[in-house]
Amino acid sequence: AAGVIQSPRHLIKEKRETATLKCYPIPRHDTVYWYQQGPGQDPQFLISFYEKMQSDKGSIPDRFSAQQFSDYHSELNMSSLELGDSALYFCASSLYVRTSGRRAYNEQFFGPGTRLTVL
């Protein structure tokens, strides 16, 4: 079965440079989430998109921006990189299932992550 694809898998940048991370969700999934996992830390939610609109926002720095495109892939743009941005960045996707009168469950499937190293 197709999984979430993230590219690149590894990225090395210098301080103050920019970086773009890409996420290709599972086919037919309409929701994308971005998480950041610093060294020895738990994954922290950054931002999510549903049908190309931002659906939720977490602890995403102002230097970062993201969007979801018409084909549902998403890009996380990071500018003025700092040493503290070095982390594993996960993308997850889900299909928003509407149910009437019952709780809907939309399982998030995680990609393998992009390891960003800022030197």
Add this chain to the structure above:
Amino acid sequence: AQSVTQLDSQVPVFEEAPVELRCNYSSSVSVYLFWYVQYPNQGLQLLLKYLSGSTLVKGINGFEAEFNKSQTSFHLRKPSVHISDTAEYFCAVSGSGGYQKVTFGIGTKLQVIP
């Protein structure tokens, strides 16, 4: 808002011994609960999830977890661990319905000793 607390940062256990990784959650609304495993330098893999129904949830690799609403706990157990279970385990929670973010605990490193 939801949160999870993983009570142990590291758990060493001998091979073939049982193990329990503890997790407590906090939420004012109905939640979904998850356990994820992360092997060194790899991504997150879903072990099991609790959505509703039976409070005992069975997952992959012989793991199971029990949802206890009165104690707001979702502890992960395995009756006999293997060396290959050495990894970091994250308890996680999300709200129910729609596009809900997942909130992770700080993780528990399980080290299986030969």
